[in-house]
Amino acid sequence: MARDWTKPGPPVARPFAVVSRHGMTQGDLDAAMARYAGGDDSAFDALYRLLSPRLYAFCLRLTRRRQEADDLFQETFLKLHRSRSTFVPRAAAIHWAFAVARSVHLDRVRFRKRRPEAVAETEEGLSTFTSVPSREGSPEEHARAKELMVVVDRVLRDLPENQRAAYVLIREEGLSVSEASSVLGATPTAVKLRAFRAYEAIREALRAAGLDDSELEK
Amino acid sequence: MTPVEIPPPDALRDRIREAVSHTAPAGLTPRTRAAVAVVFILIAIALGVALMRPDIAALPPASLIGVSLGVAFLAAATLVVALSPGRHGLGAPVTWLVVLAATTAPLYAMMTMMAGLGTAPDGPPVRGCFTMSTGVALVGLVGLTYALHRSVPAAAVARGALLGACAGAWAGLTIHLHCPCGEPLHILLGHAAPIAICAALGAVISPRFLRP
CATH class of the missing domain: 1.10.1740.10 (RNA polymerase sigma factor, region 2, helix turn helix motif)
Structure with missing residues (x-):
């Protein structure tokens, strides 16, 4: 599912x-x-x-x-x-x-x-997060995470500003859609749609790079 | 879940400390500013009462009071929503702001036209009502923008539009108490159009003063 x-x-x-x-x-x-x-x-x-x-x-x-x-x-x-x-x-x-x-x-x-x-x-x-050193996980996990981060970072960089902001607030900062819509001054539906588009773009890029997009959930 | 945290460089902290020590914070609290906005609105109402239409005694009291209260309620609703801190302290939801800003002028026009309180078909010229209404509304818009000066980090355009509509609605109450003309075209152009114009001005001009 x-x-x-x-x-x-x-x-x-x-x-x-x-x-x-x-x-x-x-x-x-x-x-x-x-x-x-x-x-x-x-x-x-x-x-x-x-x-x-x-x-x-x-x-x-x-x-x-x-x-x-x-x-x-x-x-x-x-x-x-x-x-x-x-x-x-x-x-x-x-x-x-x-x-x-x-x-x-x-x-x-x-x-x-x-x-x-x-x-x-x-x-x-x-470069943003890719230059921050990891402090946890095995070397393999770290390498995989870093590879994933490079792709995510690149996709986020190329996204329109409003999609990037919606994605970061909801997925990375853990805000609810309602909270993110208050911060962004947009309707919850619009924020949901922007975050969804960003998420889909990242998944697409991960698939294209041969990475498992389920890693994104972990 | 754990949000992403990255400490900023230490040098940045000293720079910010230094900059903050040389920057004076805003002195007035939102409550004081809201009080200032209310004073502006009271002035608008007082103006309406002072310049009350000459045929006031001849009008059916129920209709007059009903429409005046309706317009006052509409204006008060826009004020409450515009100044509301909202659920997250960042203002009312943007949908409310936009819907209310867009519907204030049509609602006002509908209420005042349906009441049929016009007794002077050839009343004052449209230009006179338009000028007076726009003037009062602009004064109100300045007061309301001052009330929220540098305190609207999100949805500043929508909030500015609602502030404009709110100021226009209070000016609409003033003009409703002042002008005896009930011609639909006169009401649309002289009384309701300034509300829409003020809402547009609020959306264009106010945001730069509303953002922190």
């Missing part, structure tokens, strides 16, 4: 992920954000520590280039700081941060469309 791809699956980049190295919980992050939104500057360090690993990974996925991800991440944090008083205390801080990051990213994309000469895409700059 085909898997329900709208349900959050294990992250594609799992072999390269740093799993909760800070023992982060959603509650800790939301509490830190609520303190920071209330004007407590001393909450910045806790907020940065708890928020940055997931936010930086998201920025990398959006931009596909390390240098740009750094800039997007920095700008996002500045915007979070500047508009911190508008954070709704009962909301999930990570969703808010993702929404701000995507908003900043779209602004940058629009700016680049007006000034295309400002962008020079290089192969070196395109």
